[in-house]
Amino acid sequence: MELVHNLVLGFATALSLSNLFYCFVGALLGTLIGVLPGIGAPATIAMLLPITFTMEPSSALIMLAGIFYGAQYGGSTTAILVNLPGESSSVVTAIDGYQMARKGRAGPALAVAAIGSFVAGSVSTLLIALFAPPLTLIALKFGPAEYASLILLGLIISVALAHGSVIKALAMIALGLLLGTIGTDIYTGTERFSFGLLELADGIDMIPLAVGLFGIAEMLRNLEDESTRDVWVQKVSGLMPSREEARRSVGPVLRGTALGSLLGVLPGGGAMLSSFASYAFEKKLSRHPEEFGRGAIEAVAGPESANNAGAQTSFIPMLTLGIPSNPVMALMIGAMIIQGLVPGPNIAKDQPELFWGLIASMWIGNFILVLLNLPLIGLWIRMLAIPYYLLFPAIVAFSMIGAYTVDNNVFDLYFITLFGLLGYLLYKLECEPAPLLLGFILGPMLEEHLRRAMVSSRGSLMIFIERPISAALLLLAALALILLMLPAITSKREAVFVEE
Amino acid sequence: MDRKDTTAGLLFIAVGGFFALYAYSKLRMGTLLHMGPGFFPVVVGVILALLGLGTILQAVGRPSVPFGVIPWRGVILISLAPIILGAAMAGLGFVPALALSLLVSAFASRKISPLVAVMLTGFLVALSLLIFDVGLGLPLRLFGPWIGG
Numbered sequence: 001m002e003l004v005h006n007l008v009l010g011f012a013t014a015l016s017l018s019n020l021f022y023c024f025v026g027a028l029l030g031t032l033i034g035v036l037p038g039i040g041a042p043a044t045i046a047m048l049l050p051i052t053f054t055m056e057p058s059s060a061l062i063m064l065a066g067i068f069y070g071a072q073y074g075g076s077t078t079a080i081l082v083n084l085p086g087e088s089s090s091v092v093t094a095i096d097g098y099q100m101a102r103k104g105r106a107g108p109a110l111a112v113a114a115i116g117s118f119v120a121g122s123v124s125t126l127l128i129a130l131f132a133p134p135l136t137l138i139a140l141k142f143g144p145a146e147y148a149s150l151i152l153l154g155l156i157i158s159v160a161l162a163h164g165s166v167i168k169a170l171a172m173i174a175l176g177l178l179l180g181t182i183g184t185d186i187y188t189g190t191e192r193f194s195f196g197l198l199e200l201a202d203g204i205d206m207i208p209l210a211v212g213l214f215g216i217a218e219m220l221r222n223l224e225d226e227s228t229r230d231v232w233v234q235k236v237s238g239l240m241p242s243r244e245e246a247r248r249s250v251g252p253v254l255r256g257t258a259l260g261s262l263l264g265v266l267p268g269g270g271a272m273l274s275s276f277a278s279y280a281f282e283k284k285l286s287r288h289p290e291e292f293g294r295g296a297i298e299a300v301a302g303p304e305s306a307n308n309a310g311a312q313t314s315f316i317p318m319l320t321l322g323i324p325s326n327p328v329m330a331l332m333i334g335a336m337i338i339q340g341l342v343p344g345p346n347i348a349k350d351q352p353e354l355f356w357g358l359i360a361s362m363w364i365g366n367f368i369l370v371l372l373n374l375p376l377i378g379l380w381i382r383m384l385a386i387p388y389y390l391l392f393p394a395i396v397a398f399s400m401i402g403a404y405t406v407d408n409n410v411f412d413l414y415f416i417t418l419f420g421l422l423g424y425l426l427y428k429l430e431c432e433p434a435p436l437l438l439g440f441i442l443g444p445m446l447e448e449h450l451r452r453a454m455v456s457s458r459g460s461l462m463i464f465i466e467r468p469i470s471a472a473l474l475l476l477a478a479l480a481l482i483l484l485m486l487p488a489i490t491s492k493r494e495a496v497f498v499e500e
Numbered sequence: 501m502d503r504k505d506t507t508a509g510l511l512f513i514a515v516g517g518f519f520a521l522y523a524y525s526k527l528r529m530g531t532l533l534h535m536g537p538g539f540f541p542v543v544v545g546v547i548l549a550l551l552g553l554g555t556i557l558q559a560v561g562r563p564s565v566p567f568g569v570i571p572w573r574g575v576i577l578i579s580l581a582p583i584i585l586g587a588a589m590a591g592l593g594f595v596p597a598l599a600l601s602l603l604v605s606a607f608a609s610r611k612i613s614p615l616v617a618v619m620l621t622g623f624l625v626a627l628s629l630l631i632f633d634v635g636l637g638l639p640l641r642l643f644g645p646w647i648g649g
Binding site for chain 1 (some may be wrong): 504505507508511512515516519521523527528531533534535536537538540543544545547548551552554555558561569571574575578579580581582583584586588589590598601602603605606607608609610611612616620621624627628631632636637638639640641
């Protein structure tokens with residue numbers, strides 16, 4: 001009955017007036033940026049991190065989490081109504097959702113998307129509550145060798161889920177690892193790559209890096225094509241799905257939830273891959289595959305549930321192991337560090353209110369989102385009419401103030417420009433920024449555990465193979481790398497991202 | 501030759517090579533038992549350079565994809581905005597520096613009219629003050645010595 005006890009504790013925390021307020025604010029902000037193309041969850045969370053500095057740790061994490069899953073909801077609204085996926089995870093939803101809207105079934109598509117997301121969110125929240133504690137117990141037994149192997153595995157798997165060339169994604173990780181070494185070496189106090197600059201002695205701050213790579217680079221991409229969006233909004237009449245539509249949605253919602261929950265745990269996975277996988281799966285399973293692409297409700301119900309489940313379960317490795325599986329989780333770790341917490345298995349043990357409060361808030365947040373999204377659809381659509389040239393100075397403003405106020409260092413402002421330009425260059429060279437950020441966050445951890453493992457084994461690399469868990473993790477990493485290099489898989493991977 | 505991939509490969513070789521060489525010559529390598537500060541950067545730098553080589557080899561024989569348009573006006577003006585804020589903050593103070601910086605960034609779009617840009621800047625400065633100064637009480641120096649603040 002420990003689960004019940006823990007959930008009660010969680011709901012007591014999450015239902016406090018201030019936490020409820022921050023959960024609402026997060027969900028609202030998330031929906032807003034989900035609706036607006038041109039700004040995603042990672043950039044928003046990076047900009048708002050410094051604001052959370054002044055909040056209670058649990059309120060801060062609850063709000064940031066709300067932004068993350070709120071964006072999934074908002075992204076699907078515009079995908080269905082105007083064929084503009086606000087988030088990458090709703091690209092698939094746009095295919096059949098928009099076709100449904102053109103047939104006058106926008107209401108049911110939106111309702112099924114919201115209800116499917118809610119079911120998925122509820123189930124995966126329960127999964128987190130069930131699986132996080134045992135994982136935490138295992139993680140508490142991990143030594144430096146296991147951690148080093150686990151981080152390596154995580155980094156390699158994150159490549160599988162990036163677009164494009166495997167070699168370039170691996171290079172992005174290496175680049176992130178190197179950027180993470182800048183600053184003072186914790187063991188010897190030696191300054192590395194700081195070139196005598198005092199500002200670099202503490203290393204590069206994560207916020208200007210994330211804001212530049214994700215926020216500024218995205219903005220420059222949007223400025224490439226300033227032609228006005230032709231927003232032709234479908235009238236939404238009646239949200240209720242017909243009996244037939246409801247019947248056809250049940251299976252996809254459940255399967256999408258299962259698939260998304262599973263894929264969400266993988267590094268780099270989470271929401272986007274889950275929705276693609278669910279679409280492909282439902283199309284294979286359907287007795288009417290020819291309807292896919294012409295407004296099949298299964299193709300809305302499945303991917304929408306999957307992306308929400310995936311977004312939710314991607315919290316598991318972050319909460320139990322302290323290892324982020326995607327850029328948003330990396331930023332959540334940053335938020336914990338700002339609050340003076342040490343991410344990892346100790347969070348569940350030492351901060352049960354925070355841990356269970358965050359989990360409970362996800363369920364509450366999902367409920368708020370259903371209420372926010374369905375009745376307020378008209379309002380969200382009107383947001384689309386805001387011209388982009390009015391939006392991006394606001395993004396610039398919040399990025400700059402956010403990065404500056406972390407420690408009132410003007411150097412962080414120059415880093416925004418530097419990383420914005422780097423991010424845009426990488427986009428032009430078709431290199432993904434997400435593995436870079438993961439490498440940057442995990443690099444110092446990897447190096448620390450590596451060095452500690454070497455000290456404990458008296459300099460023998462055999463420690464990684466002699467300890468069974470570490471050996472198994474390394475074997476998985478090697479297997480993943482080999483699979484990635486196989487031409488058959490490579491072409492399949494490209495097909496998943498390109499074809500649909 | 502795919503020009504995107506050759507460019508990316510050269511970039512990886514340059515950055516990886518720089519980190520590896522700098523760490524090798526300036527930092528202590530140490531041994532496996534007691535890794536020095538240079539060990540990890542040298543290893544990762546070499547790996548990055550090798551991946552760069554791999555990227556270039558992969559690019560051989562593949563057709564080149566054009567880089568596409570680059571919105572130079574946007575790139576320059578948006579890059580300038582944080583630099584202006586950073587450079588002018590100490591002298592002008594937060595309010596004028598932010599206004600100047602946002603005004604510059606607003607013109608990154610070709611579609612904005614000067615009047616709208618000024619109004620937008622005013623609105624965003626007021627909003628920032630409301631959130632960060634009034635709301636969060638952050639220690640910001642609103643007006644600097646250059647303008648007698």
